[in-house]
Amino acid sequence: MPLLINSPSMATNNMLLQVFFITLTALISTSSSIAHTNICRSYCGNITIDYPFALQYGCGHPGFRDLLFCMNDVLMLHISSGSYRVLEIDYAYSALTLHDPHLSTCETIVLGGKGNGFVVEPWRGPYLAPDGNNVFLLIGCSARSPLFQGFPGKHLACRNVSGMGCEEYYSCPAWSLLGTQRVGSRGRVYGSGPPECCALPYEAIKAINLSKLECEGYSSAYSLAPLRVAGPTDWSYGIRVKYSVQGNDEFCRACEATGGTCGYGSDGIRQMCMCGSSNSTSNCDSIVSGSGRGRWSLLNILTGILMICASALVTTRTNTS
Ligand SMILES: *[C@@H]1O[C@H](CO)[C@@H](O)[C@H](O)[C@H]1NC(C)=O
Ligand SMILES: *[C@@H]1O[C@H](CO)[C@@H](O)[C@H](O)[C@H]1NC(C)=O
Ligand SMILES: *[C@@H]1O[C@H](CO)[C@@H](O)[C@H](O)[C@H]1NC(C)=O
Ligand SMILES: *[C@@H]1O[C@H](CO)[C@@H](O)[C@H](O)[C@H]1NC(C)=O
Secondary structure, three states: OOOHHHOHHHHHHHHHHHHHHHHHHHHHHHHHHHHOOOOOOEEEOOEEEOOOOOOOOOEOOHHHOOOEEEEOOEEEEEEOOEEEEEEEEEOOOOEEEEEOOOOEOOOOOOOOOOOOOEOOOHHHOOOEEEOOOOEEEEEOOOOOOHHHOOOOOOOOOOOOEOOEOHHHHOOOHHHHHHOHHHHHHHOOOOOOOOOOEEEEOHHHOOOEOHHHHOOOEEEEEEOOOOOOOOOOOOOEEOEEEEEOOOOOHHHHHHHHHOOOEEEEOOOOOOEEEEEOOEEEOOOOHHHHHHHOOOHHHHHHHHHHHHHHHHHHHHHHHHHHO
């Protein structure tokens, strides 16, 4: 009987096996190391972009796709009514603070219908809406404005929001700069004509479209203080927007818990968990059980070849003995 180890075909088999084992180990370690790096998290200036937001298509939640853009370290948000600078993303309160350069403040009133207002694509509505405590102050709206239709002389649509309203806003220096002539001719008080300013929460009309509402300008203010703030000089001017993934948080939590990064498919609808070298429709643990695609199927082929080799080895061993 010749010694097994001296057989040349056996040596080839052993070498082949070693190569496959090394390849297999390399493949597994590569995919697991990628899986533990969040490839979607990024920065724009000093703002962290994290789930549900992202700057790359395929990253984050599909409800926030094509929304944020980073230009020269300035984070911009783009919706149907226009582009806004993002001043802050508050992940703890699920809120964003937006700035529109044509937004009137306590110091300046911008007329001419140049402001963006706030209108989102209907499909995005459930994901993004101004905070209920954010007041929109519509300025110089025509008597024909839909705001005043159906409520002659009463302007029921107009109301104070979280202690912020037009009566207080009129005390801002910007109004005296506008000139008494204009203000005097239109009248500030609720009476015969339309008021010069109409305060509203976003829910009241669901879209702040200056051309549709026939308004010349607008302001938007919010207060983060738990108590009613002193006056319009203390209000924060900007648009405070709440975001929500619509109770769909479990998918991403499970994905991240298994070392994945949350994203969505090329259809822009289906959520997807990116697990290094492959994507999963649930989480990264489910890949081991065979639902994975991409390089994992290559791994399956390699495992198959490995098994064939092993059985060939056993066959050789049996035949030679
Ligand atoms: C980011 O930088 C701006 C100035 O560039 C500063 O006003 C702001 O407070 C900074 N925000 C954070 C979260 O550090
Ligand atoms: C605003 O209203 C005008 C007039 O109704 C309309 O043409 C325009 O598309 C609206 N803008 C947005 C962003 O919906
Ligand atoms: C809004 O509040 C002011 C005082 O803060 C008050 O004078 C005014 O009547 C209120 N307006 C409405 C419509 O409630
Ligand atoms: C996983 O999904 C992301 C985002 O859609 C895509 O860029 C990537 O190519 C996908 N990877 C695989 C292995 O399919």
